[in-house]
Amino acid sequence: MDLAAVLAPGVYPVFMAGGSLDGEPWGHVLSRPGGRVSWLAREPALAGESLFLTLKVPGYHLGDDGSLFPAAGQELGAWVVLSGEVMGCRLVHERRYLLRLADLVRVLD
Numbered sequence: 001m002d003l004a005a006v007l008a009p010g011v012y013p014v015f016m017a018g019g020s021l022d023g024e025p026w027g028h029v030l031s032r033p034g035g036r037v038s039w040l041a042r043e044p045a046l047a048g049e050s051l052f053l054t055l056k057v058p059g060y061h062l063g064d065d066g067s068l069f070p071a072a073g074q075e076l077g078a079w080v081v082l083s084g085e086v087m088g089c090r091l092v093h094e095r096r097y098l099l100r101l102a103d104l105v106r107v108l109d
Helices: none
Strands: 010-016 027-031 037-041 050-058 060-062 068-070 077-093 096-107
Touching (some): 060 077
Antiparallel strands (some): 010 050, 027 037, 037 096, 050 077
């Protein structure tokens, strides 16, 4: 999934799939102008590990078939589950890790 195509520049909380969405996020997605997306996590991840993450995509809603459609307000958002394989992880700041994810796909229920 090309997150740069649907995320405006900003910082978005990310949760582990299957976990609570009202607690502390697992990490964040940083979307930069020009289409660069970075994954920041509170905990390290091992190369080769598959992660399933839940992300709210503001400004979109889900159609009946699971498709994302632009919505009128930024307060709206579609919750999507993404799967990606960890290709690399490095400490960038105290208790903050930068992940490189490959094979990022959206998981449809």
